[in-house]
Amino acid sequence: MASPQRRLAVVVLAGVLPWVVVTFDGGWYPVFSFGFLHLDPVSFTSLPTYVSRVGSVPPRLTAWPMATLLYVAALATALFDYVSSLDSRIPAGLLFLAGVDVGLLALSLSRQPTILALPVGALCLWAAVWVGYGDALLGD
Numbered sequence: 001m002a003s004p005q006r007r008l009a010v011v012v013l014a015g016v017l018p019w020v021v022v023t024f025d026g027g028w029y030p031v032f033s034f035g036f037l038h039l040d041p042v043s044f045t046s047l048p049t050y051v052s053r054v055g056s057v058p059p060r061l062t063a064w065p066m067a068t069l070l071y072v073a074a075l076a077t078a079l080f081d082y083v084s085s086l087d088s089r090i091p092a093g094l095l096f097l098a099g100v101d102v103g104l105l106a107l108s109l110s111r112q113p114t115i116l117a118l119p120v121g122a123l124c125l126w127a128a129v130w131v132g133y134g135d136a137l138l139g140d
Helices: 004-016 047-054 063-083 089-110 120-138
Strands: 020-024 027-031 035-039 042-046 116-118
Touching (some): 004 063, 004 089, 004 120, 020 120, 042 047, 047 063, 063 089, 063 120, 089 116, 089 120
Antiparallel strands (some): 020 116, 027 035, 035 042
16 A cells, blocks of 8 residues: 555656646747746746736636646645545545646647647656555555
8 A cells, every 4th residue: 555655745746747748840848737838048937927917718728727726636635645544536536637637738739730739747647646546546
């Protein structure tokens, strides 16, 4: 059975790794749970800063803040699980759903001409479910 420390570590790691790698004719940039990184010139825009600049989240990007909210809820439940006992299906389910939203975000971005968005974060979030909570979900 995975320890609460291991579960918390994989949840944190899944949130700090890039969620979507967006490629286009002029280059690429990573999108994280909390913002995106411009590479030329190097600068970082947080999700709240982006939303305040555009006024509201464009329809094609609504999966991004939803995935972040699901991830934050999963992190909170993983923290709670660390200090006390919790049903492991709760953070596992939240991580899985966050991965689905990351996949939807990549799909939505890829529908634009000359853009390919790779949902690497969906794989990271689902791997966190398996590594951190797989034993509990399988009943071992």
